[in-house]
Amino acid sequence: MSEISQSVAATHHAKPIARADRTGQWLQMGALLIIIAVLAVFALLSPIFLTLGNLGNVLQQTIVTGTLAFGLTLVLIGGGSHSVTGGIDLSVAANLGLCGAVFATQISQGSSIGSAVLLALFTGAALGLLNAFAVVWLRILPLLATLTTMNIAIGLEMVLTQNSTVPVSGPLFDLLLGNGPLNLPWLAWAFAALALFFGLLVHFTRFGLRLQAVGSHPIAARAQGLSVAFYLSASYVLCGVAAGIASLASVSLLSGSSPGANDNLLIVIASVLLGVIFSRRLIPTIGGTLISALFLSLIANGFQLINVSSYWINGVEGVLILLVVSLTALLRQRQQRRKVRV
Template structure:
């Protein structure tokens, strides 16, 4: 390619970006630009951030939130929500730890945790679709049911003596943590389901317009049920990784993890009203949350302030995304009024 051709291509790209305007650029590239910006800011604020050990720690820390976010992405694209994630992590992870304590068989423990996740996901999806109960109400109830059940089962006590259960959350294969390999595996599964299967196409169709999807012959209730079951599976995987990482069963653990997961999904560009969203965007959103968590920890910021900061950022990103979506649907002359 000649210099003139390269210059022309560059000018065409710049013209294209200018033509998109702020709303268009943010809608298409906003998540990756935010991640790059926060990554640079974190590296400037604290030099420790860029050390190899710390970056590996960031990867390990974002695994649980990412797994939760992948599962709830399916639910949110459908226009539903799940606020029981943290409690179900405690339920499934602690139960897996309990099975490990009594059997010392990691395979049986993992299967037990996954089976419980499927049961919870099925219960949520079935009751929501069968009785037309709003997902927020049902999963809010499940928050109390799941947390109460595991607290009753354990008496509020920590479960220890887990043998080699910690290998899932603490060990590595070469330089790569096993938990990160699990994350990449379920990211690939989630991406394939959403982008390469009939089920994925139906999720977008139902989330975009449920009545139209139903009129076209899609069994919308079945799609919602399957999405909640998949969400339950990923929540159980997150619970197993979480308890394995701390090498104990903590019935009071994973408090407010649902907020990190939902914030990651929103930051990643998934609309809370349904119909749009991507797995890659969710991963970027989770990485943004992970970097923010790590930076705040390095700065010794109180965990209470961390929740305030993350939820505030989630609200900000949601507002900007909604505003940009409205702008892209309006005549160019009126966009500046909406933005400001």
């Protein structure tokens, strides 16, 4: 009788899981159909939209926001999905601006490329460590902690650059902006390499799997001997390093450091939240973030090609964030109710 009871219980428990999987599959299919439809419309309205040259340009332009989104994905994975107490880093775009200012300033003052790169990466990691200290040890809500460090980063950037552009030039920057294999820009290839690196780190290494365990079930992870504080702190530091890497690409694309890097924050958050749709468990993944970042970049590119004002882009991003957050919240509530019934 005990075996029969266990079998029946397992069957009932499998039903809500199967329903959740089916819901996730329908959601993913719907999202993919929407993406295909939007791209088809742009392709019809602009004959150069799907050309290799234009797609390479989109990849090149996505490296900045995409790399920031990869870093933010790590924070959301490690901190959990709770809308208030879960992981978030509002300072990631401002960190980009600060790192870019440090890098460009060092180059303009005659420092070597190597030392300037290391200092930019160190700056990003330092701000990430400050976030980790505020969130993990001081136990300040991530929203408030990273909002504070965002303002610190913006202030330091303005002091360093006097709120003006710091131009840079050189053969290295010309090389990065040039074309590589398949006539695609080297920055496009760099973005592909970064996506592969973060994907392997999060989904195929012990660190990434443990980070997911810490974010999904922190109590169980702590019971298994995992240091929740360490993995959560590491996610913020790595997010800061990602901002440092993105700043190198940004300086190359803009030929210097320019104010206003924090304007990238909305599209970065939209990329991560929209990417949740492509996970059956409705959690952030590197693959989902990559698809979303490219989709948003293609929307911006499509608007430019058909001469639609870029001001519409922020509105589209805001609507997407609202829809995704509302939809995922409803689906999670349905999943929780089904678990309670079982």
